[in-house]
Amino acid sequence: MERRKILIATKTYPSISTKYRETVCTAGILLDDNENPQQWIRIYPIRFRQLDFDKRYPRWSIISAEIENNDKDYREESYRINDSSIEILRKIDTKKNWEERKSLVLPLEFKSLRDIKEKGKSVGIIKPQTIKKYYYEKTAREWNLKQQAILDQGDLFEPSVEIEKIPYRFGYEFLSRDGDNHRLSISDWEIQQLYRKCKNNSQAKTLKEREQEALEKVRQKLEDEFLAKKDLYFIVGNLKNHKNSFMIIGLFYPMLEKNNCPLNIFENSQGRKWKNLIF
Template identity: 70%
Template sequence: MKNGGTKKMERKKILIATKTYPSISTKYKETVCTAGILLNDDDDKPLSWVRIYPIRFRDLDFDKRYPRWSIISANIEKNDKDYREESYRIDDSSIKIIRKIDTKRKWEERKSFMHPMMFRSIQEIKEKKKSVGIIKPRTVDKYFSKITSREWSDKQKAVQAQMDFFEPTVELDKIPYQFGYQFTEEDGTSHRYTISDWEIMQLYRKCRDRSQESTVEGREAEALEKVRQKLEDVFLNKNDLSFIVGNLKNHSNTFMIIGLFYPLK
């Protein structure tokens, strides 16, 4: 969304905390939701959560495709069509990638950004009238996966057909599975949330596409097992897992996991 001439826009620094897997929108075509942390201009102190939406990430110029855990500078403005206070629009052409935050010293610098932004629970996020945040569950009780639609809806297919005609691009892969966690918070509340983190969907796609199995079913089964190994065997045993969560615009009480934060224990 290129709004470079809009006077309300201000240049801000943002730490990119997570990106959701692209979806097909009849209004915005192909969109990605990015969650990040607004930073102080002078010392990079974390200030507040922000949501950048909509953004057609795969259509960005290559030098503006910000990776996760990068600090960017960009012109943004409050999204006046979204009641959630964290929601902003961005001028795509203004994006500058400043630096990438590494994993040295057990994710020390990443923790310095994320830990001050923690909430105790989903309930606290709601009580403070926020729509995005990070929580650390008391226990992660179960990993799960489930099958979903294998095809985009008819409306979404129509949007893709228009995109292919006017703006040739690589077709967006529909992932026919959802992954998620059932977990318990510190206050004893239990939740069962699906994960929309692009990183996890990419893990599935890479494992499927690299599989040497001869059938689609075999490749998918191998990919599902690789994802399970990562999210269950590795993350639940070796990593100190927290969830970046966000709600849905049209269902403010419905949250999902939009990103995983997983430094080693």
């Protein structure tokens, strides 16, 4: 393994694994010794919540760690990591409207999802031409029998960690710069955690009311705030067993610089019209 610097750009919500019980996929940018961006990478598998506290890297941190190409994954961006080697070097802040974050991320921007596929890549960042709408839809309320059996397996040497099943899927329908229409779900841990936090903190009496309150908070974030106030980009990644199926694994959202962007009119999911910017 080789020790390298990595910018942590996003983490996905934990998923259930037959081998590892739970795993998290981390997408980031491989940096050279001077912290110049080199390429997008994927760190997988990693049992993030089982890491020592001093190694649980926050989003937008630069870490140093021993990594190597994952020879069991055909995707060139996929790397394994030595958990015990992780060192958190520093956290990149949002000063000057994400100036430093932009300097590390946007040089590796792709034109579109089609561009990513044509270049044989499996992860990257894109800027949609037009976001047509935010959506959410119901999913299974419980883990399936196989998944639950994995969670129920005891381990004498590790504490049991519950993974809450989120019974909703959030996403965007958008038009890319090459004219293709896409409908991608969002697996960003931050968004799933927003739903969980709002539901668990709700003072409503019934589960249905708590969920509806949480759904509204997520809508306000992803629709009212992000579409109206943020210069929104999507960090996207594909599925190992379905290379042409992509999802939004992270959101990149500095504030809009309104003087440089033309206005357009959209209608949101509740039928209200508001001004937004063409992305």
